[in-house]
Amino acid sequence: MKTYEQHPVTRIRRESQENIDDFVVTEFPLTIFLNENEFVTVVCTPENLLELAVGFLFSERVIDRAEDILTSRIDNGRNIVYISVNERQYPAEGVRLKRYITPGCFYYTTLNTGAKKIESNISARSGQLLELVHLAQKKSVLYRMTGGVHSAALCCNSEILLFREDIGRHNAIDKLVGHCLLHGMNMEDKILLTSGRVSSAVMVKVINARIPIVVSSSAPTSESVKLSDKFGITLAGFARGKRVNVYTNTRRITDTQAAIL
């Protein structure tokens, strides 16, 4: 399925007007069945759907590792991913109730509040982070076509290892996480870039995946600053052009005074 559609548009500029066909990002409802039961419907951009489903289940703490998945199957015609897990992994009624009362992109309850602080001693220069953001922007083909997607990238030092785009900023991160789980890639020594704002929901995914550095081109919220401080994550925001703000755990940014002292 295509990640974009063509639609007729009247494009109005100050002194001209034209009727063209323009690209609009596809909005696609993917339903995840867990052990034969309908579990959740995620609205997304239709690519890397198994990664998305696996990453979502991990971020929601339904599974702890790829090995918890017994079988997986995609029915592309019906927009369904079927995943079966060990019965013991199946979320209890209480967990489902908790999730029911928290739509609106709020996954706070899925945080393991007993999670250990992230102690990783990886580091980066601020210029390196800005260069990665620049590289990610160059990779954003669907964004340039449609203007309607967010991106997420997983980086090692100065290299982008994985890059995903989706209409949902949460989904783009889940796709990265799902790929890492399915391919046995370590996330604990990586840098996560996101084009979107960093809310508590995003930070909970980062904490569950144990990624030590998060860089956003956009703003953080009060809760994401508090969570990143508490769990030892370096949070940078407004990384655009030649500037970046570092909110927490500045010690990992090697050209700041905090790192030098």
Added chain:
Amino acid sequence: MKTYEQHPVTRIRRESQENIDDFVVTEFPLTIFLNENEFVTVVCTPENLLELAVGFLFSERVIDRAEDILTSRIDNGRNIVYISVNERQYPAEGVRLKRYITPGCFYYTTLNTGAKKIESNISARSGQLLELVHLAQKKSVLYRMTGGVHSAALCCNSEILLFREDIGRHNAIDKLVGHCLLHGMNMEDKILLTSGRVSSAVMVKVINARIPIVVSSSAPTSESVKLSDKFGITLAGFARGKRVNVYTNTRRITDTQAAIL
């Protein structure tokens, strides 16, 4: 409660670095109790909370009009809005189940698929829409402080009647809708501006509120284009500076060829 918090930030620029206190938008979990039962938790910016709760319940089709609300009360200390409605309004188990399986900002199931096409004959010039977008940007104080919120505005001709900001683009619209319900304001002859992308979830709110023209500074998705076409809504996107794209029902934009023909 404040809509922003101050946090220490290391601001790094190419040739300078400073430790300052910067503003971060407050992320606030508001829980809505419906007839004494916990119904939903919405993460939001803490202002206009009753409007948000009422707008949310209307957008989710729990209520059809303000008169369906018997009592409402805010407990600011515990972040709770209590709303009681007629028993017949209380959503059936099936509705709640449907909502449970659709987090991730997907409210498609709350659309009244039997809703009539919007026939309103209000109109606007493209330059008028761009001027409204410009006026709304000037009003976005919290955005300029924190960079972390979306805005929504309800307009009549060339005037912004209502303006709301929130970390959630859906919430900003719900706050407008809630205000209109609580104050008996008609939405059927108004123009809605949104700073955010227009997904099906946004368009469902617009259809339920019966607003005939929607203008976004950002992108639409494939589903929102289809819904606006089907329900007779004029959808404009990428309204920035001196350009705007009109996707559907172009007849309401009086300086397009579609309107002139």
